[in-house]
Amino acid sequence: MTHQHTPDIDFAEHAHHLEDSAALWAAVNARIVDHLPVPPGAVVADVGCGAGDMTLRLAARGARVLAVDREQVLLDLVSRRAEHAGVADTVRTVRADLADLPGALPEPVHLAWAGHVVHHAGDQVAALTALAGALLPGGTLAVAEGGLTPRCLPWDVGVGAPGIEARLDVANERWFAAMRESLPGWVRDPGGWPTMLRSAGLMDVTATGWLLHRPAPLSGADRNILLPGLVSKVERARPWLEPDDAASWARLLDEADPAWLGHRDDLDLVAVEMVHTGRRPD
Secondary structure, eight states: OOOOOOOOOOOHHHHHHHHHHHHHHHHHHHHHHHHHHTTTTEEEEEEHHHHOHHHHHHHHHHHHHEEEEEEEEHHHHHHHHHHHHHHHGGEEEEOOOOOGGGTSSSSHHHHHHHSSSSGGSSHHHHHHHHHHEEEEEEEEEEEEEEEEEESSSSSSSSSSOOOEEEEEEEEHHHHHHHHHHSSSTTOOSSHHHHHHHHHOOOEEEEEHHHHHHHHEOOHHHHHHHHHHHHHHHHHHGGGGGGGHHHHHHHHHTTTTTTTOOOOSOOOOOOOOOOEEEEEEEO
16 A cells, blocks of 8 residues: 655556566465455455555455555556456455545455555554454454565675675665654554554464565566666665665666676575464454
8 A cells, every 4th residue: 555655656657566566476475365264255455455466366266355545546557457357346446545444444344455554554553453443353354564575686796795685684674664763653563563463452363474486597577577676675775875885786786787687697586475364353
């Protein structure tokens, strides 16, 4: 979902990035949807639906899906994709933000799915409580957050000091902390996602990890998704990068440089998606 802390984003262009990311994670997303409790005739909310990959997968499971996002351009894309996939009659778009829930939903749901959404809320427990409030008694909230950040570079890429990707992750942690602190209503949440789900009144809290591994050599399509993602990651972390690392990344991401990562055949993508679930008491 898109939120207040998203200035200067062209969501028409951003939708293409979301679709590319969904293509990269397609096999994992398919396994996640198979794992989620979707009883026959279930009503499901895909909160922060983005380009609608999970919306379409949930609809294909036979659910009636409420695709929720605050950006109309993304909701329009979801409607077009649902029409093309033949599930338009079971997908309804809802223009709303986390702060509008549960009241913005036309009905309570058996399952609420929130993929990489809640961390955009200043008060994450309050956001989880709102999501839990959208559930029918006994319904499930599933939240994709945390996990292991994607890694794809060798430890030593031959440019700059070894370990450059690990240092980029550290810089991104500092960016993420600054982003969180800038959110309206920000409060610290010193507990992990299981603690926060229980604080939101949910029970039977658990988590499952899903491995994404694309072995070297990556396909051209995978490289074309990964490299722009690295560009974005470096750009947002730039204020926290050491000058030598910033200069090294400039070379590694410059198509005109012999060190450009797109020339390599040893990029090996590994990431883990974590899905945390909790059930509203009956």
